[in-house]
Amino acid sequence: MHKQTYKQFGESLYTETLDNGLTVNILPKQGFRKTYAIFTTNFGSIDRTFIPQGKQTHVTQPGGIAHFLEHKMFDKKGYDAFDLFGKYGADSNAFTSFTRTSYLFSATQNIKENLDILLNFVQEPYFTKQSVEKEKGIIGQEIQMYDDDPDWKLYMGILNNLYPKHPVHIDIAGTVSSIAKITADDLYLAHKTFYHPANMDLFIVGNVDPNKTLEWVIQNQNEKAFPKFELPKVQLPPEDPNGKDIIKRQVAKMAVNRPKSIIGLKGLDQVPDGRAGLAYKLKVNLLLYLLFGDSSQEYLNLYDSGVVDDTFSYEFDLARSFHYVSFSSDTDHPDQFNEQIEKILANAQQILPKLKAQFELAKKEMMGRLLSRMDSIESIANGYEGQLFDQATIFDQEMIYEKLTLADLEQVAASLFKPESLSTFEIMPMEVKS
Amino acid sequence: MRIQIKQGVALTVIPVSQFKNTQISVHFLENASKLKTSYRSLLANILETSSKKYVTQILVSRALSQLYGAGFGTTVMRKQNIHDLTFSLSLPNDHYLDSSEDLLSEGIQFLQEMIFNPLAKDDCFHEQTFQRQQANLIAYINALQDDKQSYAALQLQKLVFNEDEVQSVPAFGDAKSLAEIKNHDLFDYYQLVLAHDRVEIYVVGDVNANQVVNEINQWPFVDRSANSVELTNSEKKERSFQARTENQDVVQAKLDLAYQFPTDFRNDNYYAGIVFNALFGGSPLSKLFINVRERASLAYYANSSVDIFNGLMVVQAGINSQDKEQVLTIIAKQLTDMQAGDFTDEQLVQIKKGLISNYVSSLDLERVYASRELTNDLVGSQISAEEWIDQIQKVSRESIMKVAKQVELQAVYFLSSEVKTHA
Numbered sequence: 001m002h003k004q005t006y007k008q009f010g011e012s013l014y015t016e017t018l019d020n021g022l023t024v025n026i027l028p029k030q031g032f033r034k035t036y037a038i039f040t041t042n043f044g045s046i047d048r049t050f051i052p053q054g055k056q057t058h059v060t061q062p063g064g065i066a067h068f069l070e071h072k073m074f075d076k077k078g079y080d081a082f083d084l085f086g087k088y089g090a091d092s093n094a095f096t097s098f099t100r101t102s103y104l105f106s107a108t109q110n111i112k113e114n115l116d117i118l119l120n121f122v123q124e125p126y127f128t129k130q131s132v133e134k135e136k137g138i139i140g141q142e143i144q145m146y147d148d149d150p151d152w153k154l155y156m157g158i159l160n161n162l163y164p165k166h167p168v169h170i171d172i173a174g175t176v177s178s179i180a181k182i183t184a185d186d187l188y189l190a191h192k193t194f195y196h197p198a199n200m201d202l203f204i205v206g207n208v209d210p211n212k213t214l215e216w217v218i219q220n221q222n223e224k225a226f227p228k229f230e231l232p233k234v235q236l237p238p239e240d241p242n243g244k245d246i247i248k249r250q251v252a253k254m255a256v257n258r259p260k261s262i263i264g265l266k267g268l269d270q271v272p273d274g275r276a277g278l279a280y281k282l283k284v285n286l287l288l289y290l291l292f293g294d295s296s297q298e299y300l301n302l303y304d305s306g307v308v309d310d311t312f313s314y315e316f317d318l319a320r321s322f323h324y325v326s327f328s329s330d331t332d333h334p335d336q337f338n339e340q341i342e343k344i345l346a347n348a349q350q351i352l353p354k355l356k357a358q359f360e361l362a363k364k365e366m367m368g369r370l371l372s373r374m375d376s377i378e379s380i381a382n383g384y385e386g387q388l389f390d391q392a393t394i395f396d397q398e399m400i401y402e403k404l405t406l407a408d409l410e411q412v413a414a415s416l417f418k419p420e421s422l423s424t425f426e427i428m429p430m431e432v433k434s
Numbered sequence: 435m436r437i438q439i440k441q442g443v444a445l446t447v448i449p450v451s452q453f454k455n456t457q458i459s460v461h462f463l464e465n466a467s468k469l470k471t472s473y474r475s476l477l478a479n480i481l482e483t484s485s486k487k488y489v490t491q492i493l494v495s496r497a498l499s500q501l502y503g504a505g506f507g508t509t510v511m512r513k514q515n516i517h518d519l520t521f522s523l524s525l526p527n528d529h530y531l532d533s534s535e536d537l538l539s540e541g542i543q544f545l546q547e548m549i550f551n552p553l554a555k556d557d558c559f560h561e562q563t564f565q566r567q568q569a570n571l572i573a574y575i576n577a578l579q580d581d582k583q584s585y586a587a588l589q590l591q592k593l594v595f596n597e598d599e600v601q602s603v604p605a606f607g608d609a610k611s612l613a614e615i616k617n618h619d620l621f622d623y624y625q626l627v628l629a630h631d632r633v634e635i636y637v638v639g640d641v642n643a644n645q646v647v648n649e650i651n652q653w654p655f656v657d658r659s660a661n662s663v664e665l666t667n668s669e670k671k672e673r674s675f676q677a678r679t680e681n682q683d684v685v686q687a688k689l690d691l692a693y694q695f696p697t698d699f700r701n702d703n704y705y706a707g708i709v710f711n712a713l714f715g716g717s718p719l720s721k722l723f724i725n726v727r728e729r730a731s732l733a734y735y736a737n738s739s740v741d742i743f744n745g746l747m748v749v750q751a752g753i754n755s756q757d758k759e760q761v762l763t764i765i766a767k768q769l770t771d772m773q774a775g776d777f778t779d780e781q782l783v784q785i786k787k788g789l790i791s792n793y794v795s796s797l798d799l800e801r802v803y804a805s806r807e808l809t810n811d812l813v814g815s816q817i818s819a820e821e822w823i824d825q826i827q828k829v830s831r832e833s834i835m836k837v838a839k840q841v842e843l844q845a846v847y848f849l850s851s852e853v854k855t856h857a
Contacts, residue, residue: 008530008532009454009530010530029452030452031450031451031452032452032798033794033795033797033798034794034795034798080728082718082719083719083784086718086719086784086787086788087780087784087787088787089784089787089788089790089791090791091718091788091791091792106795107791108790108791108794108795109791134731135731136731137731137732138727138728138731138733138734139734141686141732141733141734141752141753141754142734144685144686144752144754145583145686145734145735145752147685147686148582148684148685148686149581150580206798255580255682255683255684256577256580257576257577257579257580258573258576258577258580293495294491294492294495295492295495295496295498295499296492297492299492300490300491300492303491304566309570309573310570310574311574311577330573330577361496361499361500362499364499364500364502364503365498365499365502365503366503367502367503367526367531368501368502368503368504368525368526369503371454371455371502371526371527371530371531372454372455372503372505372524372526374454375453375454375455375800376799377798430683
């Protein structure tokens with residue numbers, strides 16, 4: 001087992017790749033009572049079209065399959081994994097993103113038993129026609145709940161504009177009609193293709209002994225046979241490299257009180273692989289913080305002129321096969337909001353050289369934020385992106401931040417901020433019916 | 435360690451070594467009226483964004499960046515009748531930084547500046563800041579209507595409490611009273627808050643208690659008598675059953691129910707009440723989750739929560755409009771089953787395990803130390819983790835049934851999607 005010590009933070013991370021390909025990370029946390037374990041596969045909502053294990057041709061599965069599979073994994077023959085965790089005093093949960101599906105538990109006792117439950121229920125699929133049909137009612141309600149959420153609508157709206165072809169524009173949960181098509185066979189096929197240990201990682205943080213814990217995991221895995229495996233081949237539709245397929249602007253009407261606006265910036269540049277990809281992400285985060293963070297002059301101007309209010313936020317999302325920036329706010333002046341954001345992006349090369357002092361301050365800020373996240377065992381484990389950033393963890397970020405220069409940010413701004421990659425989505429209130 | 439730094443102003447230092455950050459919270463507590471609830475909410479917004487030294491939001495943010503990205507914020511909350519206006523600061527411990535600065539000391543000075551030196555002139559807050567924060571807060575409250583889950587919860591609250599009760603408005607106030615607040619009146623009111631509110635200060639982290647005491651002692655607090663600001667077991671109010679249905683253009687309907695709930699704090703009934711709620715609807719192993727969601731597939735969420743200080747239990751579910759009666763029947767059945775003791779010993783053991791595990795786990799969250807201590811201080815009694823766990827273990831089937839029999843449906847609010855018009 002590989003041990004890496006981070007002296008400055010008083011932490012040691014233990015890592016091992018098992019014979020079956022599973023990556024295991026263990027972080028013992030001094031003084032903590034709880035243990036948190038998260039078991040993740042590199043399979044998310046965008047992975048709809050793929051070559052199944054052992055086959056030659058592509059299949060396309062219904063939208064929402066990864067999320068549906070996540071729900072159905074808990075249902076076992078004669079028992080429910082959720083209840084079983086409950087018997088051993090653990091809380092369990094699961095979530096699906098565009099590119100990953102994670103299953104987790106947290107507990108203060110019976111860690112070995114709970115680890116076994118976690119590994120077993122995720123690795124032993126059991127689906128029946130009847131239980132698949134029943135789940136459609138529950139997930140249908142989950143989808144409808146999001147249908148009434150204007151912020152989610154806004155978010156999906158901009159993704160649809162930026163990625164009219166790429167499946168990231170499909171809601172993670174799918175739609176009521178797409179999930180209606182899902183069958184037990186579809187779920188088995190997805191599981192077989194993506195849930196192999198070689199495509200998964202396990203992260204355990206908290207009140208644990210690393211050697212003993214790893215032994216438990218190995219013991220569990222040795223009792224199971226896994227077939228020969230090739231990493232999944234997912235097919236994504238080709239997109240225009242110059243962003244010509246981006247939908248520039250759309251407006252939707254909804255029962256909201258104030259208009260909402262979101263501006264999307266699609267990354268048309270290439271993100272480097274591995275740790276360099278993480279560096280890219282941190283650079284963009286710093287860059288956006290300097291230009292749009294709450295200590296930037298640009299943000300204050302937007303705020304003081306009433307173009308945005310406290311609801312303003314920006315976000316950078318980078319995952320397997322896509323990356324984009326979004327800026328959103330409730331605003332009565334969507335046109336001005338657009339103009340101002342576009343202007344700041346266009347002027348970035350003039351603004352940045354004046355921000356030397358702010359840059360140093362921003363690095364300080366980011367250091368503090370890392371320390372703050374290190375107090376949360378969930379945050380440490382959930383922030384891990386596995387193979388995307390070549391197994392980097394939160395403890396590797398400090399080194400990257402330390403080396404960054406303002407010139408790095410100018411460079412990344414030049415490659416990311418392109419006017420042709422911008423788009424807007426707005427939600428306007430419906431006319432009042434009397 | 436708890437000391438009175440002035441009469442009515444207490445400082446509690448809670449040394450915990452497992453965290454890399456230090457958290458300071460300063461609670462201003464008062465039995466505030468409905469109108470003053472809105473005053474306090476607006477104060478929270480104004481005081482968060484500026485001070486004499488830091489005249490713009492940027493300067494506040496940069497000061498926080500200097501403190502290595504310390505998190506600063508104001509919040510408003512309410513327990514029973516007590517309104518809590520809180521200033522909180524979370525900052526990294528120097529120990530983990532290559533820095534010769536004394537961050538804790540700087541953080542305490544920063545808080546002092548934000549609390550005691552508001553940006554003001556001629557007994558008024560800075561006019562532009564006042565106006566902007568007033569407008570933003572009203573916009574925020576109006577926009578809450580767009581979140582249907584919160585909207586339904588607020589409508590239920592209005593249905594349960596009479597208009598003269600402070601609980602009929604949320605802790606962040608209401609848009610109408612906010613719009614009427616005058617800058618000068620608000621400034622005057624803040625002077626009253628500073629001079630008369632009960633104040634509880636908590637510092638949690640790997641800190642030197644003496645240093646903390648010495649530095650916070652420098653703050654210009656004055657003596658005050660604030661004896662009446664405490665939590666009590668309020669008497670059960672006679673309330674008549676209320677029901678209301680509203681139609682909106684939504685996809686998912688919201689069904690929200692309120693129940694009278696026994697209020698005794700920290701006696702046998704109290705622990706039985708905690709177990710009752712977890713078994714009834716407060717956990718994913720609960721009757722509501724299993725029967726409304728898992729068995730009948732009628733909802734994605736269906737849960738219960740208890741507000742012990744107001745003697746209230748709330749059930750929330752997101753459903754299809756046409757399923758309302760069926761869901762109501764299932765929920766009612768779960769309550770009668772609880773009253774009849776229709777749950778297995780195994781379920782009871784599991785639920786208790788879950789509650790205890792959550793309690794122990796919460797000690798890994800730094801913010802919990804202060805919030806738990808605040809409740810203790812407002813109730814005037816202490817309880818250790820061991821005692822709490824022991825009391826939960828002791829809860830019997832009979833005591834849960836006894837609580838269940840005191841739970842009484844009081845209000846039903848239904849946000850229906852039935853008039854849906856397709857766009």
